[in-house]
Structures are given as structure tokens and as C-alpha cells.
Amino acid sequence: MELVFAKTKGLSDKASHYCPGCTHGIIHRLVAEVLEEMDVLEDTVGVASVGCSVLSYEYINCDMTQAAHGRAPAVATGLKRVLPENRLVFTYQGDGDLASIGMGEIVHAAARGENITVIFVNNAIYGMTGGQMAPTSLIGQKTATSPFGRDQQIQGSPIRVSEMLATLDGAAYIERVSTHDVANVTKAKRAIRKAFETQKNRQGFSMVELLSTCSTNWGLDPVESLGWVKENMLPVYPLGVYKDSTGGK
Amino acid sequence: MAKVLMKGNEVIAEAAVHAGCKYLFSYPITPQSELVAYMAKRLPEVGGLFLQAESEVAAINMVYGAASAGVRVMTSSSSPGISLKQEGISYLVGSELPAVIVNVMRGGPGLGSIQPAQGDYFQATKGGGHGDYNIPVYAPATLQEIVDLMAEAFDVADRYRTPVYILGDGMLGQMMEPVEFKEAVDYEPTPKEWATTGTRGDGAPKVVNSLRLDPADLEEHNNHLQAKYRQIMENEVKYEEYLTEDAEYIIVAYGTVARIAKNAIKTARSNGYKVGMIRPITLWPFPQKPFTATRDQVKAYLTVEMSAGQMVEDVRLAVNGRKPVEFYGRTGGMVPTQEAIYKKIVEIAGGDQ
Amino acid sequence: MEKRVIFNTDLCKGCGLCVSVCPTDIIFLADNLNAKGYRPATVVEQEKCISCAACGRMCPDYVITIYRPEKKKKSAS
Numbered sequence: 168m169e170l171v172f173a174k175t176k177g178l179s180d181k182a183s184h185y186c187p188g189c190t191h192g193i194i195h196r197l198v199a200e201v202l203e204e205m206d207v208l209e210d211t212v213g214v215a216s217v218g219c220s221v222l223s224y225e226y227i228n229c230d231m232t233q234a235a236h237g238r239a240p241a242v243a244t245g246l247k248r249v250l251p252e253n254r255l256v257f258t259y260q261g262d263g264d265l266a267s268i269g270m271g272e273i274v275h276a277a278a279r280g281e282n283i284t285v286i287f288v289n290n291a292i293y294g295m296t297g298g299q300m301a302p303t304s305l306i307g308q309k310t311a312t313s314p315f316g317r318d319q320q321i322q323g324s325p326i327r328v329s330e331m332l333a334t335l336d337g338a339a340y341i342e343r344v345s346t347h348d349v350a351n352v353t354k355a356k357r358a359i360r361k362a363f364e365t366q367k368n369r370q371g372f373s374m375v376e377l378l379s380t381c382s383t384n385w386g387l388d389p390v391e392s393l394g395w396v397k398e399n400m401l402p403v404y405p406l407g408v409y410k411d412s413t414g415g416k
Numbered sequence: 417m418a419k420v421l422m423k424g425n426e427v428i429a430e431a432a433v434h435a436g437c438k439y440l441f442s443y444p445i446t447p448q449s450e451l452v453a454y455m456a457k458r459l460p461e462v463g464g465l466f467l468q469a470e471s472e473v474a475a476i477n478m479v480y481g482a483a484s485a486g487v488r489v490m491t492s493s494s495s496p497g498i499s500l501k502q503e504g505i506s507y508l509v510g511s512e513l514p515a516v517i518v519n520v521m522r523g524g525p526g527l528g529s530i531q532p533a534q535g536d537y538f539q540a541t542k543g544g545g546h547g548d549y550n551i552p553v554y555a556p557a558t559l560q561e562i563v564d565l566m567a568e569a570f571d572v573a574d575r576y577r578t579p580v581y582i583l584g585d586g587m588l589g590q591m592m593e594p595v596e597f598k599e600a601v602d603y604e605p606t607p608k609e610w611a612t613t614g615t616r617g618d619g620a621p622k623v624v625n626s627l628r629l630d631p632a633d634l635e636e637h638n639n640h641l642q643a644k645y646r647q648i649m650e651n652e653v654k655y656e657e658y659l660t661e662d663a664e665y666i667i668v669a670y671g672t673v674a675r676i677a678k679n680a681i682k683t684a685r686s687n688g689y690k691v692g693m694i695r696p697i698t699l700w701p702f703p704q705k706p707f708t709a710t711r712d713q714v715k716a717y718l719t720v721e722m723s724a725g726q727m728v729e730d731v732r733l734a735v736n737g738r739k740p741v742e743f744y745g746r747t748g749g750m751v752p753t754q755e756a757i758y759k760k761i762v763e764i765a766g767g768d769q
Numbered sequence: 770m771e772k773r774v775i776f777n778t779d780l781c782k783g784c785g786l787c788v789s790v791c792p793t794d795i796i797f798l799a800d801n802l803n804a805k806g807y808r809p810a811t812v813v814e815q816e817k818c819i820s821c822a823a824c825g826r827m828c829p830d831y832v833i834t835i836y837r838p839e840k841k842k843k844s845a846s
Contacts, residue, residue, distance in 0.1 A: 192829025245481025
């Protein structure tokens with residue numbers, strides 16, 4: 168028998184704490200597979216953020232530094248600027264960490280063209296703290312802090328981070344992908360690979376925004392959640408490459 | 417090396433370079449902005465980097481990242497900016513990362529003034545950020561002392577895996593004095609097997625982290641930190657005594673205020689008052705020894721600060737009720753004069769002899 | 770027959786993503802519970818597996834390992 172698919176060495180043996188069906192598991196695997204395939208696991212330092220993925224340092228098999236909520240891009244800046252040139256640095260952040268408390272840090276890291284890769288997991292809700300509204304929550308979406316549905320008048324409108332950061336000259340590669348079916352998971356992996364290649368080639372700031380699920384706080388089962396991404400998130404957060412100044416390598 | 421006339425903020429910067437620090441992440445704020453401007457030019461000369469962060473919050477987190485990578489790193493700010501850094505400092509402590517944090521104090525609270533003050537003593541010595549911890553705090557009084565203390569500050573930071581404060585004030589930052597730098601010694605870097613530099617050839621992945629969700633685990637970590645602090649309290653206390661052997665009244669002051677107080681003491685001595693001074697150089701660990709040695713002999717202590725009274729509480733603890741501890745202070749950026757301090761001595765001593 | 774798709778059932782959380790993406794519909798959640806209390810994903814009809822690895826690619830818990838039968842070498846005629 169020929170081996171077609173097995174668990175990557177980029178992941179540790181620890182069983183994860185994520186909810187059944189949580190796309191964090193898929194995305195961790197994509198990052199780990201890319202790093203293993205590029206043979207850079209031993210040259211990489213990841214920056215864990217605060218959210219459901221706070222324990223990501225237990226699952227991904229490379230050196231990792233835990234950052235305070237929102238500060239991962241600044242921590243990554245400190246690491247990348249002082250480490251030897253061949254080291255790769257990435258952050259792994261959710262929508263609260265990156266787009267709420269960390270909005271200043273992500274904008275400035277991108278503006279400075281920091282040569283880091285940001286993995287942005289957007290599931291339009293705060294998972295870890297119990298399902299509160301996120302800056303990326305949809306209008307009408309019911310959450311713990313928008314129990315009547317997000318009201319534009321009271322709570323404003325969702326933020327499209329990829330489009331926003333793409334306006335910055337320092338950003339070299341920004342793509343939004345999704346995890347709601349196998350074809351899109353495959354495309355997501357290619358985007359993550361492209362992002363790390365951008366960093367390796369010292370072409371500037373790279374980010375992959377991955378539309379993701381939170382079946383526990385959305386109140387849907389895992390398979391239904393994939394459908395919710397397709398029906399509701401894709402129209403608000405269109406997939407695609409928003410910035411590519413890498414010369415199409 | 418020859419003596420060179422330099423501005424305090426620039427001395428702090430150059431002293432750090434001499435101590436092997438090649439990285440500074442800071443945000444401009446009065447009265448320390450000359451420090452960052454100096455470093456922007458100086459660090460590239462030694463193959464280092466000054467990066468202006470978008471905020472003091474971002475700066476302390478960049479320090480956290482660089483410290484995690486095992487390099488000597490510094491950030492500098494003034495009072496309101498140091499407030500912003502408190503979260504990051506608590507994280508540095510919890511993750512046991514070495515770094516030097518410079519606070520050139522100004523009047524507060526809030527936006528305050530840009531004049532010198534010593535109102536951040538509590539913030540520096542009593543935690544400042546959340547959780548149980550202490551940070552070694554160095555309070556230089558002269559620019560030469562900055563030079564002499566800086567290498568020790570980085571060394572203590574590395575040896576104990578802790579952030580370290582250099583606490584100055586606006587006067588220290590702005591004044592110009594001749595200083596002498598020792599030859600920049602190629603310091604022997606303390607091996608940092610814990611640093612996240614990639615695992616190539618190194619073994620299992622390392623994690624730099626302050627999260628410990630199991631309470632028994634976190635208690636053990638706290639016990640470890642407290643044991644560290646006991647070691648620092650035993651080994652790293654620094655203070656200066658001035659004319660305390662026969663003193664009947666002892667002034668307690670630190671930083672530039674101690675220099676002003678010295679002049680008041682000279683006047684007092686020439687008028688027959690037996691006055692001396694204890695000058696803490698480390699504000700934490702606070703020197704207990706000189707107080708134990710003098711509290712039976714003196715009639716009273718006088719603490720002088722540019723604050724509403726912060727260090728005076730530690731003096732009272734050290735004196736332990738044996739003798740009165742008086743206080744004289746100015747706030748808002750006002751600087752105590754030697755005449756006013758002398759007047760206070762006379763008042764405590766019960767009028768002109 | 771040699772298994773084409775192998776489930777490390779103790780890791781499975783019964784989320785059902787693999788069930789939903791299998792093109793030959795051979796994955797189902799077993800009736801028994803695993804050590805964590807979930808109904809683990811499982812395959813009985815191994816011969817219907819086409820080794821596409823869709824299940825492995827959607828699994829968030831790295832439960833599944835997929836093999837493909839080696840192609841019989843063409844004999845020179």
C-alpha cells in the first residue's frame with residue numbers, strides 16, 4: 168500500500184482541546200504541513216496569541232513565544248528583527264486578538280512591511296470567552312453581547328481586514344481563503360505556502376485570512392457550520408488575493 | 417578613556433550600547449526623546465537597530481519578542497508611557513525574560529507636566545502591573561553613575577531572567593555632565609538555552625510563556641519567582657551612606673534629590689547640625705541594613721522626594737517605629753531647593769541651635 | 770483486505786466533517802463510544818475507498834491515515 172496522507176511531523180502528539188469540528192485543527196495542520204514541506208520547522212518561531220488558540224504552542228512543533236492579547240505582531244517584530252536572517256516568524260491570531268485589541272499592532276506591522284507571516288483565523292465571534300461579538304461579526308448576527316443581533320446603529324459594521332491592510336504599501340501578500348470544504352482547504356494551504364515563501368524571499372508582510380467556524384458559539388453542528396460560512400460569510404468577506412506585490416513567483 | 421560632556425538621555429543610551437545592548441524599541445515622549453534620537457543614529461553603527469514603535473504598548477511587546485530571542489534589549493519612556501507598558505512588564509516577569517526599562521520620570525498623574533518628578537516610585541517598586549512580583553530598580557543620581565550602573569543592570573537582568581528598571585527623572589535626562597565610559601568590554605553573554613531562536617540542532621521546541629492554567633503549576637512558578645526575589649534581595653542591594661557615622665538626623669533621598677539634599681547637609685553641618693544621608697541606589701531591593709544600623713542612634717529621619725510621599729513608606733517600614741520619620745516633598749514637577757530642605761532640618765531639630 | 774483508510778479512534782471527536790466530505794459515502798459514526806465519549810468515525814467498506822484523502826484533509830484532529838493500493842505493474846506484452 169502506498170501512503171497517501173498521514174499526520175505531519177509539524178504537529179506534536181498532544182490531543183487538542185478544541186471543540187469537535189473546530190477549524191483551528193485544520194488550520195494548525197495546514198501551517199504545520201507547509202512548514203514541514205518547506206523544511207523550515209527548525210528555523211521557525213511562532214507567536215501564539217490569546218483566544219481559543221492560546222495553547223497553539225502545545226500543538227505546533229516549533230519554537231513558540233506566547234504574546235499578550237493583540238500584541239503578537241509587535242512580539243513578532245521584536246523576534247524577526249533580532250533573529251538571524253533565515254529564521255521565519257509567524258503569528259497565529261483570531262478575530263478578537265487581531266481585529267479588536269490588536270488592530271493597532273497589525274496595521275503598523277503591515278505598514279512597516281515587517282517580514283512576518285500572519286495567520287488570521289476569522290470566525291466572526293469570540294470563542295474562548297463564550298461567544299461575544301467580534302469586530303468581524305455580521306450585521307444581524309446574534310452573539311452573547313449582541314443578543315438581539317448586531318445592530319449597525321449601535322454596534323457598527325464588520326471590518327474587512329484583508330481589504331483594509333491591502334491599502335498599505337508595506338503589505339506584500341494578502342489573501343482571504345476559506346475552510347468550508349475540501350477544495351477551499353486545499354486552496355487555503357496553497358495561500359499559506361505562498362505567504363511563507365513571501366517571507367522566505369524577504370518580500371515583505373504576508374497575511375492569510377481564513378474564514379472559519381465556531382460551531383459551539385454559533386449554535387450549529389460542525390457540518391452545518393461549514394454551510395454557514397458558505398451562505399453568510401462569503402458574501403461579506405469575498406475570497407481572493409487582495410494584495411500581491413511579489414511578482415507572481 | 418577621556419571624559420566627555422554629554423546630556424543625560426544620551427548617556428543612558430551610550431551606556432546601554434557599552435553594555436552590549438544593540439536593540440531599542442521606543443516611542444518618543446518628553447523628557448526622554450533625545451535618547452531615542454541618539455539611538456536612531458548610534459545603533460546602526462554597532463550593527464544594531466532602533467525601531468520606533470507605534471505606541472509604548474507595541475514597544476514593550478517588541479522588547480518581549482527580542483528578549484524571547486535571547487538578545488539584550490531596552491525600552492525607554494516617561495511616566496505616562498511606563499503606565500502603558502505595565503501589561504507587557506508583567507508578561508516579561510511571568511515569562512522570565514530579561515530586559516532593561518528606562519523611566520525618565522515626569523510630573524503626574526495623567527498627562528501631568530514635562531518637568532521632573534519622582535512620582536513613579538510605587539509603580540516601579542510595588543509591582544505596577546498585575547500579579548505577585550518585584551523588579552530590581554536602579555536609581556542613579558549622576559550621569560557617571562548611569563554609566564557605572566548600566567552594565568550591572570543588564571547583567572542582573574540576564575542572570576536572574578528578570579526585567580530591570582532604570583529610574584531617572586527629567587533633570588537627569590536633560591542635564592549635561594562630564595562622564596567617562598570604560599572600554600566597551602565584549603561581555604560574555606549568559607547562555608540562554610531557553611531562547612526561542614529555532615530548534616535547528618537544538619532539540620525539542622522551546623516555549624516562552626507565562627500562561628499556566630493549572631493552579632498548582634502556577635503556584636509552583638510563583639514560589640520559584642519569590643525564591644528568585646529573595647536571592648536578589650540578598651545579593652543586589654546597593655546604597656550610599658554620607659556622614660551617617662555620627663549623624664543625629666538622617667536624610668533619605670534618591671536620584672537628583674539626593675544631590676540637592678547633600679548641599680543642604682553641608683549647610684546644616686556648618687551650622688552645627690549633625691546630619692547625614694542614606695541614599696538608596698537600588699529602590700528595590702530597598703536597603704534595610706543602613707536603617708537597622710542607624711535607627712537606635714539618630715533622633716529622626718527626613719525623607720525628601722519629588723512626590724507626595726512614596727519612598728517614605730519604605731523608610732518607615734525599615735525604621736520599624738523606632739524613631740520618627742518626617743517627610744518633605746514637592747509635586748507637579750517642582751524641584752525641592754536646598755534652602756527648603758535645610759529649613760526642614762532646622763524645624764525637625766527644634767529650631768536654631 | 771488491507772485497510773485503505775485507518776482511524777485513530779481515540780482521537781476522534783465525532784464531529785462528522787469527514788462523513789460529510791467522503792465522495793463514496795462510506796464513513797459513518799460508529800455506535801460505540803471511544804475513550805472520550807464520542808462516537809468515532811469509522812469505515813467498513815474499505816474496498817469502496819478511492820483514497821482521495823478528502824476525509825484526512827477535513828479532519829481537525831488528525832485521526833485519519835490514508836493509503837492507496839499500489840498499481841499493478843503493467844506487464845510487457
